[in-house]
Amino acid sequence: MTDLAAPIAAAVPAGRKLAETGQWALIFRRFRRHRLAYASAFVVLGIYLVALFAEFVAPFSANTYNARYTYGPPQPLQFFGRDAGGELRFMYVNGYKMSFDPVALKRSFVVDQNSVNPVVFFARGEPYHLFGLIPWDRHLIGPADPSQPMYLWGADRLGRDVLSRTIHGARISMSIGLVGVAISLFLGLLLGGMSGYYGGWIDEVVQRSIDFLKSIPTIPLWMGLAAAVPANMDPLLVYLWITIILSLIGWTDLARVVRGRFLSLRTEDFVLAARLDGCSKQRVIWRHMVPSFTSHIVASVTLAIPSMILAETALSFLGIGLKDPVVSWGVLLKDAQSILALTTAPWLLAPGAAVVVAVLALNFLGDGIRDAADPYA
Amino acid sequence: MRPIPMLERMSALPVTAVAQPEPLVTVRDLKVQIGTDDGLVRAVDGVTFDVPRGRTLCLVGESGSGKSITGRALMNLLPPSGRIAAGRITYTDRAGEAIDIGALDPRGRQIRGLRGKDISLISQEPMAALSPVHTIGQQLVPVIRRHLGLSRREAEARAVEMLGRVGIPKPAERLGNYPFEFSGGMRQRVCIALALSCQPRLLIADEPTTALDVTTQANIIDLLQELQREYGLSILFITHDLGVVAEIADDVAVMYLGRIVERGTVDEIFADPRHPYTQALLKSVPRLGAGRHTRLAAIRGMVPSPFDRPAGCDFRPRCDLAIKGLCEIEDPGTITLGPRRDVRCVLQRTPSTDSVVTERSTSHA
Amino acid sequence: MLRYVLRRLVYTFATLAAVSVVAFLVIQLPPGDFLTSFSAKFAEQGGALDSDALTALKLRYGLDQPWYVQYWLWISGILFRGDFGESFEWNKPVSELMWDRFGMTVLLSGITLIVTWIVALPIGIYSAVRRYSWLDYVVTFLGFLGLAVPSFLLALALMYVFSRYFGMSVSGLFSPAYVNAEWSLAKVGDLAMHLWLPVFVLATHGTAALIRVMRANLIDELYKPYVQTARANGLGEMELLFKYPVRVALNPFISTIGWVLPNLVSGAIVTSVVMSLPTAGPLLLSALLAQDMYLAGSFILMLSALTVIGTLISDLLLAWLDPRVRYA
Numbered sequence A: 001m002t003d004l005a006a007p008i009a010a011a012v013p014a015g016r017k018l019a020e021t022g023q024w025a026l027i028f029r030r031f032r033r034h035r036l037a038y039a040s041a042f043v044v045l046g047i048y049l050v051a052l053f054a055e056f057v058a059p060f061s062a063n064t065y066n067a068r069y070t071y072g073p074p075q076p077l078q079f080f081g082r083d084a085g086g087e088l089r090f091m092y093v094n095g096y097k098m099s100f101d102p103v104a105l106k107r108s109f110v111v112d113q114n115s116v117n118p119v120v121f122f123a124r125g126e127p128y129h130l131f132g133l134i135p136w137d138r139h140l141i142g143p144a145d146p147s148q149p150m151y152l153w154g155a156d157r158l159g160r161d162v163l164s165r166t167i168h169g170a171r172i173s174m175s176i177g178l179v180g181v182a183i184s185l186f187l188g189l190l191l192g193g194m195s196g197y198y199g200g201w202i203d204e205v206v207q208r209s210i211d212f213l214k215s216i217p218t219i220p221l222w223m224g225l226a227a228a229v230p231a232n233m234d235p236l237l238v239y240l241w242i243t244i245i246l247s248l249i250g251w252t253d254l255a256r257v258v259r260g261r262f263l264s265l266r267t268e269d270f271v272l273a274a275r276l277d278g279c280s281k282q283r284v285i286w287r288h289m290v291p292s293f294t295s296h297i298v299a300s301v302t303l304a305i306p307s308m309i310l311a312e313t314a315l316s317f318l319g320i321g322l323k324d325p326v327v328s329w330g331v332l333l334k335d336a337q338s339i340l341a342l343t344t345a346p347w348l349l350a351p352g353a354a355v356v357v358a359v360l361a362l363n364f365l366g367d368g369i370r371d372a373a374d375p376y377a
Numbered sequence B: 001m002r003p004i005p006m007l008e009r010m011s012a013l014p015v016t017a018v019a020q021p022e023p024l025v026t027v028r029d030l031k032v033q034i035g036t037d038d039g040l041v042r043a044v045d046g047v048t049f050d051v052p053r054g055r056t057l058c059l060v061g062e063s064g065s066g067k068s069i070t071g072r073a074l075m076n077l078l079p080p081s082g083r084i085a086a087g088r089i090t091y092t093d094r095a096g097e098a099i100d101i102g103a104l105d106p107r108g109r110q111i112r113g114l115r116g117k118d119i120s121l122i123s124q125e126p127m128a129a130l131s132p133v134h135t136i137g138q139q140l141v142p143v144i145r146r147h148l149g150l151s152r153r154e155a156e157a158r159a160v161e162m163l164g165r166v167g168i169p170k171p172a173e174r175l176g177n178y179p180f181e182f183s184g185g186m187r188q189r190v191c192i193a194l195a196l197s198c199q200p201r202l203l204i205a206d207e208p209t210t211a212l213d214v215t216t217q218a219n220i221i222d223l224l225q226e227l228q229r230e231y232g233l234s235i236l237f238i239t240h241d242l243g244v245v246a247e248i249a250d251d252v253a254v255m256y257l258g259r260i261v262e263r264g265t266v267d268e269i270f271a272d273p274r275h276p277y278t279q280a281l282l283k284s285v286p287r288l289g290a291g292r293h294t295r296l297a298a299i300r301g302m303v304p305s306p307f308d309r310p311a312g313c314d315f316r317p318r319c320d321l322a323i324k325g326l327c328e329i330e331d332p333g334t335i336t337l338g339p340r341r342d343v344r345c346v347l348q349r350t351p352s353t354d355s356v357v358t359e360r361s362t363s364h365a
Numbered sequence C: 001m002l003r004y005v006l007r008r009l010v011y012t013f014a015t016l017a018a019v020s021v022v023a024f025l026v027i028q029l030p031p032g033d034f035l036t037s038f039s040a041k042f043a044e045q046g047g048a049l050d051s052d053a054l055t056a057l058k059l060r061y062g063l064d065q066p067w068y069v070q071y072w073l074w075i076s077g078i079l080f081r082g083d084f085g086e087s088f089e090w091n092k093p094v095s096e097l098m099w100d101r102f103g104m105t106v107l108l109s110g111i112t113l114i115v116t117w118i119v120a121l122p123i124g125i126y127s128a129v130r131r132y133s134w135l136d137y138v139v140t141f142l143g144f145l146g147l148a149v150p151s152f153l154l155a156l157a158l159m160y161v162f163s164r165y166f167g168m169s170v171s172g173l174f175s176p177a178y179v180n181a182e183w184s185l186a187k188v189g190d191l192a193m194h195l196w197l198p199v200f201v202l203a204t205h206g207t208a209a210l211i212r213v214m215r216a217n218l219i220d221e222l223y224k225p226y227v228q229t230a231r232a233n234g235l236g237e238m239e240l241l242f243k244y245p246v247r248v249a250l251n252p253f254i255s256t257i258g259w260v261l262p263n264l265v266s267g268a269i270v271t272s273v274v275m276s277l278p279t280a281g282p283l284l285l286s287a288l289l290a291q292d293m294y295l296a297g298s299f300i301l302m303l304s305a306l307t308v309i310g311t312l313i314s315d316l317l318l319a320w321l322d323p324r325v326r327y328a
């Protein structure tokens, strides 16, 4: 229309401000305003750090077991108290007293207020190789006397420490999200980009495939595909297979976003405004298009990770994803599958808390990034 | 091709004595504030004007100058975060009683009884102004029934009559159509029919032709003028387009950054613009042979953001005639030149007018 | 309208065909053909399959033929005779095993879908209209939580709570007395008594998602010019809200069936395994674990068909409600 010039004149003061502060800084500033998302960023970072340093953070290795403590209940960390001798103690756990019911053939644990197992930071414990390279034997937290039990989140059927296993499980569960999303992103960028860039029949084919993949229920399909993964395969290969299977459907959302961005970027008002404002084409691309594009992708990727994590958890829980020697949150939760196990040891659900926290934090984070990237959407 | 009438009446300044009818709406020192994430916007910052009975007042100005907000304030229909912060909007109703629109509860029964019945609105976007999933009958009939208390059948008859009146062919059949089945121009006609269906006394037309093509624009303007003659309608017409102003306006108010910088009759404004902004606007209009779609954007510089208003005169950063040492310090205030004529510019301060300057505070938060 | 319906129907059939190919591929996926595993299983049980029987089976499934012939034999059996093949695990035709379970899945998903809508709609509307009110914050947070808790985890937690604190076993859909009983009013009542917990578990995720969708849609609509028009014509806020923006926002809401239903069916599988519900889930899982591929493939086919058809229904509903779709 002939009056086009007027609205642009209004857009420009804002546009100029944008260019001055820079798109990235602006996005970051808007992001910081989302308190919850900002806090979640640190939670997510923390979880990934824990996963990275799992051997150090966890008091024990994932497979350390002690049959004496089968289904030992959680020993909550105490901060102040007196031991049997009446001496004041800092940071300790109470020991167990065991009683055996000969009729029900059941062992039961009673917390023994009198036995005190001191707990220390940087405890000497089982030796391990950090990142598989650096040999060390210190653990962030652990019993001062390594022979004493310290099951902060309780023990499982084999007397393994649920907390340690959850920490080690973070490595697989959180990375499967990353790897899966990386594969999805590759497929999404490739197919979505082609779809948006070429249009025409390519677009049509890609769009129809996406529609198709979205209309079938994912779990049965994943189950079907995962069941075909041979049982005796190397765990690492199984891991890879499962991620690929999950990505086979995960790419669709990312492809949609990429395509949509491609289409809209070409016509977006601010690009036009920036052009009229006298920016060169290069400048328009680097200062305006790339930040807007990438921040959207980052948001979608962040939001895709939790669904990967949930999918892995569900498949492993059913026993057709990752399997026992491998430790992931889904594998751990499989132990809690029967109501019998659950009533004896409800703490087996604890890895579920890790899943919920990780997924929540990632969702908040992704939401915050998306809002910051696109406050008007 | 409608060149702006150039009137050789430069010297024929208003001979005040012509009796003016009571205005339908008087607006005095209206201020509207809107809360945004970035702070409080003073979208309208002290405007004063009258809408004369049976005549058209045009509100002109660049985008963001507060025209729409002013128009909406007359119906007390502001965005949720907006409020009338000061001033009086007095509407004289059919019984002759004065109502302070700004003092009414914006969701209350009384103002709702006025909206659509006494005061109507046609908006800028005919494409989006009607619900996409209701037929136009479903949108017209309930409004007529509500305000005129008619039966369904009578209301339908009235809707058909109105649609016919605004020039929609086969109106009875089109009542069952959805908005997307109409072209842009026809849709705007539907909006006009909706706005006029209850015989309002004031029509607020917020850029009713901006989104339309040239011929359609002309048709709509003609239609509005015709309806005005027929119903004795008062119109507050908001536009960017000086060509349209020349054609439809009786009075003109030029807005800049939430204030009216110049006000006068259409002849005065076109023949004898006093404010540098008005002069620049008119200069940017090609005189002869140009289409009536003329832009306002040819003035140098940008509209400042409402958050950093310049000190002194709002227009100073863009003004060619600015006086150093005066304009950036002192708010020019409103200089009254006649009963329907005033200007906000220091250049108009003559010894004779100095006495009527309404001093205004020079500080802006 | 007719053209739209026809187009949707054609598209649905194409999707169903593609789904059937995928299901068939899943059947074919496990290494080795199933006859080998079948005879192995038979041998395990102490019998040996004579060669006549083997040839008969080979002929029936066209095992010597290229895959598309096998596919055709399989799909035509389903289409024309309702023959889904044989379950080797159960030694029964798949169709005998499947329909009851599948019916329960349809019932469970359907009820959950309805509950999801009934709950999500008003909350979503409230959240949008009273944006940034404390209730909106609570709802938004619960929504995030609902999306973050896997349904099986919720089921496990609830089962634990019920058995630990109320001494109730909440698994299954029937009390022991009714499991094998004929259908009767009492059995339906018993089902209703058991159904609410699985429905609650399954509805959580979808409700959380739909509240967010409804809230976002409605917020989009609330500031559209047509709402202003309605206001400018003197409509009251409540009246206006339900007549215009809610009505418009409802349309994308309805089209969410397209993705809620697949998610629901997926969630129902895992939850059913946990809660031992007699739906498709547990049987599908055990079939997959035992590589009883005809049974598994048939479930995958039927569950996918369920969502595809559900999507078709939502599309048609949408066309009926939204003139823009209808006339497009």
Ligand SMILES: Nc1ncnc2c1ncn2[C@@H]1O[C@H](COP(=O)(O)OP(=O)(O)OP(=O)(O)O)[C@@H](O)[C@H]1O
Binding pocket: A007, B034, B035, B036, B041, B043, B061, B062, B063, B064, B065, B066, B067, B068, B069, B070, B079, B306
């Ligand atoms: N809903 C809103 N929320 C916040 N600020 C608003 C809103 N509507 C208008 N404003 C602000 O109020 C000021 C005046 O806006 P208004 O819509 O009245 O301008 P206008 O003169 O009608 O412009 P246009 O010609 O573009 O329609 C602008 O600075 C704008 O940023």
Ligand code: SF4
Binding pocket: B275, B276, B277, B313, B314, B315, B316, B317, B319, B320, B321, B322, B323, B327, B332, B344, B345, B346, B347
């Ligand atoms: S007051 Fe000064 S700056 Fe403002 S319009 Fe008049 S001359 Fe220009």
Ligand SMILES: [Mg+2]
Binding pocket: B067, B068, B069, B124, B206
């Ligand atoms: Mg406007």
